[in-house]
Amino acid sequence: MSSDASQSVAVIGVGHTKFSGGSTQGLRELASEAGFNAMRDADTDPSDVDCLVVGVASGAMSEQYSPAAMVADSVGLRGVMLQRCEAACATGSAALAAAVRTVKAGEARTALVIGAEVMSKRGTAESTYHLSRMTDCEFEYPLGITFPGMFGLMASSYMNRYSSTQEDLALVSVKNHENALENPYAQFHRRISVDDVLNSKMVADPLHLLDCSPVSDGAAAVVISCREVAEKKEKAPVWIRGIGSASLGNLLAERRDLTSIPSVRLAARRAFANSGLRPDDVDVAELHDCFTIAELIEYEELGFAERGKGAHLLRNGDTSISGRIPVNPSGGLKAKGHPLGATGLSMVVEIVKQLRGELPAKRRVNGAKVGLTQNMGLTGQYSFVYVLSR
Amino acid sequence: MIPGSSPSSSPSSSKMFYEGLSKGELYFSRCSACGQKRLPPRVRCDVCGNTELAYKPLENLAGRLVAVTVIRFPPKGFESEAPYSIGIVELNEGLRTMCRVQKSGDGSYPSVGSTGKIEVNRERQSIVFRASAP
Numbered sequence: 001m002s003s004d005a006s007q008s009v010a011v012i013g014v015g016h017t018k019f020s021g022g023s024t025q026g027l028r029e030l031a032s033e034a035g036f037n038a039m040r041d042a043d044t045d046p047s048d049v050d051c052l053v054v055g056v057a058s059g060a061m062s063e064q065y066s067p068a069a070m071v072a073d074s075v076g077l078r079g080v081m082l083q084r085c086e087a088a089c090a091t092g093s094a095a096l097a098a099a100v101r102t103v104k105a106g107e108a109r110t111a112l113v114i115g116a117e118v119m120s121k122r123g124t125a126e127s128t129y130h131l132s133r134m135t136d137c138e139f140e141y142p143l144g145i146t147f148p149g150m151f152g153l154m155a156s157s158y159m160n161r162y163s164s165t166q167e168d169l170a171l172v173s174v175k176n177h178e179n180a181l182e183n184p185y186a187q188f189h190r191r192i193s194v195d196d197v198l199n200s201k202m203v204a205d206p207l208h209l210l211d212c213s214p215v216s217d218g219a220a221a222v223v224i225s226c227r228e229v230a231e232k233k234e235k236a237p238v239w240i241r242g243i244g245s246a247s248l249g250n251l252l253a254e255r256r257d258l259t260s261i262p263s264v265r266l267a268a269r270r271a272f273a274n275s276g277l278r279p280d281d282v283d284v285a286e287l288h289d290c291f292t293i294a295e296l297i298e299y300e301e302l303g304f305a306e307r308g309k310g311a312h313l314l315r316n317g318d319t320s321i322s323g324r325i326p327v328n329p330s331g332g333l334k335a336k337g338h339p340l341g342a343t344g345l346s347m348v349v350e351i352v353k354q355l356r357g358e359l360p361a362k363r364r365v366n367g368a369k370v371g372l373t374q375n376m377g378l379t380g381q382y383s384f385v386y387v388l389s390r
Numbered sequence: 391m392i393p394g395s396s397p398s399s400s401p402s403s404s405k406m407f408y409e410g411l412s413k414g415e416l417y418f419s420r421c422s423a424c425g426q427k428r429l430p431p432r433v434r435c436d437v438c439g440n441t442e443l444a445y446k447p448l449e450n451l452a453g454r455l456v457a458v459t460v461i462r463f464p465p466k467g468f469e470s471e472a473p474y475s476i477g478i479v480e481l482n483e484g485l486r487t488m489c490r491v492q493k494s495g496d497g498s499y500p501s502v503g504s505t506g507k508i509e510v511n512r513e514r515q516s517i518v519f520r521a522s523a524p
Binding site: 124125126128129131132133138139140142143144145146148149152153154155156157159160201202203204205206207251252253254258 | 403404407430456457458459460461462463464465466467468469471472474476477478486487488489490499501502503516
């Protein structure tokens with residue numbers, strides 16, 4: 001996308017519900033809470049919204065097919081441009097990208113993006129069924145593969161190549177659980193140790209239960225606008241400086257290298273090229289830790305660590321809140337929760353709050369000026385990276 | 391040049407793959423135009439769009455495990471089989487496939503780097519990797 005200043009798009013408001021493992025509320029209530037909170041935060045009247053993009057990954061899990069209409073209704077938006085975007089676990093980022101393009105094209109001045117998912121209504125086996133049906137239904141799903149299984153395969157290959165250990169993976173979870181303690185929206189507020197991870201049930205070897213993000217219910221929303229609208233607001237806008245997205249072949253077995261996720265690297269390269277910024281400029285990042293192995297590989301794809309050395313960052317405390325490049329100060333998918341459609345937007349909500357400096361001291365990255373979100377769907381078939389700045 | 395997209399006279403990829411398994415064969419495709427090999431077979435080359443592909447059963451089913459996991463929390467419908475192991479095997483002919491992995495004689499699951507061969511189960515239309523005895 002062009003970095004022409006006249007086409008700049010800003011995030012002017014954010015909203016977020018509590019993420020939980022069993023909300024008493026449904027898609028309608030969660031989406032409207034996040035949506036209205038974002039509009040209030042943006043000081044935007046619903047009548048000023050021109051476009052609504054909805055991100056819900058699985059209509060089947062949320063028990064509402066074609067959910068955008070219900071979501072629009074829940075925030076009282078009628079007459080707006082309306083669509084749904086879907087990119088599995090990167091659904092929220094895909095929805096935001098569609099909204100940004102609409103604003104850049106001049107078709108909307110203000111757009112609302114709501115991402116939501118209700119995953120807990122059915123038991124573990126049934127939600128696992130719906131998630132597993134996102135693998136290739138002809139050649140992967142019939143084997144009984146699951147997403148913990150897919151990332152278990154990648155982890156087995158990574159650990160074999162780099163002689164890394166289950167302790168290395170566990171460090172991701174320990175850090176993200178620590179960060180979530182201070183996030184009121186997080187699903188888990190529980191400090192855990194490496195031993196807790198290693199002693200938790202094995203889900204898909206070598207991944208334990210505490211290596212895996214949970215089944216979650218929740219919603220997140222952002223209001224974006226063109227420069228002209230953004231600059232009239234009282235709150236300082238947070239600019240979307242660059243968006244990068246990229247895809248990857250569908251069958252995991254056809255990848256020559258299971259220890260890397262090339263679409264993440266490509267999306268990041270594109271986002272940095274669009275933003276005119278470099279990885280060194282990033283002060284705070286929210287990464288897609290659907291499974292602990294993913295965060296390690298992402299450090300490497302984003303250029304924060306060399307190949308096979310992702311765990312060194314954790315051992316050195318580099319990615320802790322007070323470290324050189326804090327990652328997942330929100331608690332990440334692991335501890336904050338991962339309602340699929342909400343996740344990409346939840347990352348943006350966190351970065352916006354970090355850049356505005358409005359978080360409590362314990363989980364604030366002091367002086368952060370540039371933030372990054374990295375969100376992926378499936379095992380990287382959909383990748384998105386956003387670079388944001390004050 | 392992309393050769394356009396004439397309708398393919400072959401059945402679907404999955405029909406070709408699973409019918410091959412029911413005959414005890416693991417079929418792959420080779421594009422007559424660009425030479426791309428695919429397992430499972432494609433009916434239209436995903437590189438160049440060509441629909442003239444050669445279908446052959448793999449002659450050598452020996453290979454090496456490059457990734458392996460054990461599914462302990464299965465999707466609905468697979469509960470009675472769990473736990474079960476799934477791996478990615480690199481065949482000596484160069485192609486890779488995902489498949490179930492058989493337990494070794496001592497009851498453990500083979501680890502990454504194990505060599506062995508893929509066996510085709512005709513009744514179940516499935517393939518399983520069995521590691522060679524060490």
